[in-house]
Amino acid sequence: MPFHRLARQLLAQRLMGLFLWAVCALWLAGCAQPPPSPTGEEDAWSGRIALQMEGQASQSFSAMFELRGNAQRGGLALISPLGNRLAQLEWKDGHAQLISAQETRSSDSLDALLQEVTGTSIPVAALFDWLKGLQTTAPGWRADLSALEQGRLVAHRDDPAPQATLRLALTR
Template sequence: MKPFKQFFRYVGALSLIGLLAACAPALKQPTTQDEATYSRAGRFALNVWDKTIDRNKDAVQGGFLWLDTRQRLELDLRNPLGSTLARVSVTPDSATLVHADGSQVTAENPDALVAEVLGSEIPVSGLRYWLKGIVAPAKVELEQRDAQGRLGSFTQAGWKVTLSDYDHKGPRKLGMVRNETFQTITVRLVINE
C-alpha cells in the first residue's frame, strides 16, 4: 500500500497526523508562555506490524514540534537529522498536510485527513487531548490513574494509550497502540521540552 507507506514516512502517525519545504521557517517556541498556547517538542517513533506476513512493514522515527493556540494547531515533523519533513496545520474548519516538496492534502478535520491520505479511517484527533494528559470528549474505556490522580492508561477511539513521566504541562512519555485486523500500529512520543 504505497500511499500508506508514504504517509507514515512523511507524517509519522499518530498519528495520527508535518512541515513545509526544508527552506520554510520552523515554528519557534513561544518566548513567553501564554495560557492559550500549548507547545511540546520531542521525538517520535512509529512502527506498523503487518500481521499477514508477521513482520514490521514500516518504521519511522524523528523529531516533532507541537504548537497549539486553541484556534490553530501546527505539528512539524523532522527526520532524525533535523530536516523538516512535513507540517500538519489544523484549524476549526480544516486540516492540511504539506509535504516537504510543497504538495498538500486538505480535509475537514484531522481524522478525515488521515482517511484521505491513507484510504482508511484511523482516528488521530484525540492526540490533541492525550498530549495534555486528558481524554478526548468521546467514549473512554479502561481508564486508570496513578497515585496522584493523573491518567496512566485508557482506551479511546481504538487506541490503547499509556501516559507517564508527567511534568507541569502533561505526560513526557506517551505510548499508543492500535490493533487492527491486518496490522498493529505503535506510536511512541518522548517529550524533551
C-alpha cells in the same frame, strides 16, 4: 503503466508514514505537560516520535517533532535528525492541510485528512487529552500514561488492523 502504479503506491506509503508520524508526535507530546505560557499562547510540545505498524509490510518511522495547539486548531512539524522539515500539518476552522516535499493535501477536517493519508481513523482529541495526562478512551487504542512525568508516552492500536505502536519522548 506498471511503473506509474508503483510510483503512486510508493508515494501513498510515504504519505501514510508521514501522517502516522504526525499522530505519534501528538501522542509523544503528551508525555509531559509544559507550564502554562505567561502570554496565554497555545500549548506546545517537542521531542522525538516513533511509529511502528505491523502487517503484511511492517513499517516504522521516527523523527523529531514540534506540536502546537489543540484538536480544533494547531500544527505539527516533522523534522529529520539533520533539521530538515519533512512535513507540516496545519488545521483550523474546518480545514486541514498537509505539506510535504512530495505534495500538498487538503481536507475539510483533520480527521478526514488523516483517514485519507493513513487509511485509518486517528483519535486526535484523545491524543491531546493524553498529552495533558488525561486517560481518555479512543476506540481500538490504549495509551500508557504512567511515564508522562518522565516525558514518555506509549500508545497501542489493536483494532482495526494493522496493529500500531506509537512512542513519544518529550524534550520539554
